Amino acid sequence: MEDLVWLDQIPSELRRPILISAFAGWNDAAEAATLAVDFLKKKLNAKVIAEIDPEEFYDFTSIRPQVTLEDSFNRKIRWPRTSIAVAHLEYTDRDLIFVKGPEPQLKWKRFASTLFELAEDFEVEMIVSLGALLADYPHTRPVRVAVTSNNSDLVEQHGLIPSSYEGPTGIIGVLTAWFEKGGIPGASLWANIPHYITQTPSPKGARALVEKLLELLAFRVDTLELDLATAEYDRQIASIIDNDDEAKAYIAQLEASRDLEEGDEEIVDPNVFEQQLESGSIDSLTEEVQNFLRNHKKD
DSSP: OTTEEEOSOOOSOOSSOEEEEEEESTTBGGGHHHHHHHHHHHHTTOEEEEEEOGGGTOOTTTSOOEEEESSSSOEEEEOOOEEEEEEEOTTSSOEEEEEEEEOOOSOHHHHHHHHHHHHHHTTOOEEEEEEEEEESOOTTSOOOEEEEOOOHHHHHHHTOBOOOOOSOOOHHHHHHHHHHHTTOOEEEEEEEEETTOOSSOOHHHHHHHHHHHHHHHTOOOOOHHHHHHHHHHHHHHHHHHTTOHHHHHHHHHHHHHHHTTGGGTTOOOHHHHHHHHHHTTTHHHHHHHHHHHHHTOOO
8 A cells, every 4th residue: 555644553453444435526516525524524533544645646737735834934735635534433333434535636546446455454344435416406405315336235235226327437436346346345325416506515415415324324423513504504595596586486496396206305316417417418407597606605
């Protein structure tokens, strides 16, 4: 694991660990997935033990390093990084490994191999990836989360959805397939984020992902912080939309359309909308509302 930089003592033994990952970028609409991981790391007092050296995996002209001033004369460079953190669950015999960073742009096979070797060394039992996709779905309805897997045991045990998607994929798809090939089963959680409010991070999407993850892995976390952030998020979005009749009419149209599918709320294929997004078939529906919200975004 030459690309790993250890920042703390390597854990000697972890208890039936599960690896939970989220990557900023293509798979992280409104930052819902990375927000969810940040929340869980904070609540569970996760400790960062390592990071992946960014040199081989990022184009620094696309994801720029950040310069900060420690004092008037000393500058520090903060590089894009993928961090690895460990949390010990006190009330169950299981530990969690969190992997979070920007989606790499280069050498995905090497990146996946680095994480797989780490998982093998720690005897990881399962990888769960969090993602968020844009959807033609109203913000006034609960965020829908689909849980997919191509592992027959997980599908049968947890009632998950086998993914039938074929087409362009992100690092989540690569990691899941890589781990599965190496004998570590994987599942992916996908939150549907309304396509017209992507300019603001979504605590509502993060909360939905956290709740579904807690259900899948059967452990508990107090989500009050996310609940309060979601209530404020809903209030701010409502205050923007309620002042524009055209936007309200559009939301009402989405509500009517989605209410017809009420019986299918828990059977959501996250790849259907991804295919629409790749084809550009929804561009005309989103442009007007996106422009409206961008122009009316509050400071």
